[in-house]
Amino acid sequence: MLRWVAVGLVAGWALHPVCDRLGVVPPLVSAAQPLAMLLLAAILGYVAWVTHRAVHVRRERLESHQAVNRFVLARASALVAALATGGYVGYALSWVGDPAELADERMVRSLVAAVCALAAVVTGLLLERACRVHDDE
Structure with missing residues (x-):
């Protein structure tokens, strides 16, 4: 995960x-870009909440393809959001001390x-965690 942030930071x-x-x-950076990330975070957060309730609270079993799909969605979203987080932070840092009119x-x-x-990264990781199944002895 940190590698993706570092690559995004440099880029x-x-x-x-x-x-x-x-x-x-x-x-x-337009207003649509952070709003898209917030939408992704909201979707991932909702799916994480529903998955956690189903698997850990009600002890229901997900179909195997549902669990895999949710896990892949979570992992891919977290990695891409980590890349975007690093990219936005790197872009912001490149404007520090620049005298350009729109630098601030x-x-x-x-x-x-x-x-x-970063909110999308966190919710992606929460969805990953919600997909984990603990063995009951």
Whole structure:
């Protein structure tokens, strides 16, 4: 997981200097990006809650394909959200001390998106944990 964050951090930090060297305007983080991460976190959180209640509270058995599908969804979402978290943090850090007109706005929006992506990582990990089945002796 930390490798994905590190890769995202480096890629996000490199985006600003690469855009400057190519003469391209660096991207601005829109409101849709953190909202998409929040939507992902909400969906994963709901599925984690439902799965936890079914498996650990009511002691129901999930069908094997349901358990695998939920686990794969959780793992993939957590890894991609970790990459996005690192990317947004790296992009925000690349704007620290920059005299550009929209530097502060880019930094703040990137940090907000990073927090939303981190929420998706946490809920993905919660769904992974909810899919675990404990052996009863």
